[in-house]
Amino acid sequence: MVPITTLHYLVVAAALFALGVIGVLTRRNVVIVLMAIELILNAVNLNLVAFSRMWGNLHGQLFAIFIVVDAAAEAAVGLGILIAFFRNKETINIDEIDLLKW
């Protein structure tokens, strides 16, 4: 059995990142787009923690904690925008959010 190295974790994180990008680019439901952004942030966190173990210090884990804080702020503001928008236009479809489009 091959021992698990940093490269294994990086490949898993790349797969999660690609899944998140697919979700952001293709889904029409804004809530699911926000969830896909959470997937992307989780992939980045996994990379940081794997590098933290590779170098044997804790800076990567600290960065991961700060990214969790950022994710919480981003989810709160994004969902607030979503509710304000739903109150005005009665839809959460991303194709119909074109008020600023010329």
Next chain:
Amino acid sequence: MNPAMNPGVVGNMAPVATPWFFYVLAGLAVASGLAVITRRNAVHAALALIVTLLSVAGLYLMLYAPFVAGVQIIVYAGGIMVLFLFVIMLVNIERASKERRFNRMWPVGLVASCALMGLLISAFIKGRALFPDRMVALPEASNTQQVAAMLYGEAGKMGAYTFAFEIASLLLLVAILGAVIMTKKKI
């Protein structure tokens, strides 16, 4: 038995985390991540995202990061996902669940994302000399203390990340104010 009490034992113990754990957790994370972006019902997607978050927390445990794993479970799977579920219940999902799931440009997005993943993985494999195979065993029992020392400082001195920690609290305050103001009907 507390490993911190007799540190000699830690080095000699056979690692509990075998490669099987890694493959199971990684497969679970990727499979439920796939479910997140394909489910028609947003509640099902949220539940699949919780499974992804929990398996990533398990991967953090395998990487000797128990504090980050705990934060992941408490903040992500506990806090942020409850926020998501509340918003899903607030906006109507009946209409959204009857519409098309993907936009018209979905083949382009799919191809572009798969190309991005292929680029990343080929870069990792070509540059694997940059990622040495050594995996340092970090001290697990004192992980939280070390993280706290870097966040808050110790012995009266500021830690490496104390200033960033204060800025993060400010960021959360601004985000809470923004969310409240945007969701209020009348200010």
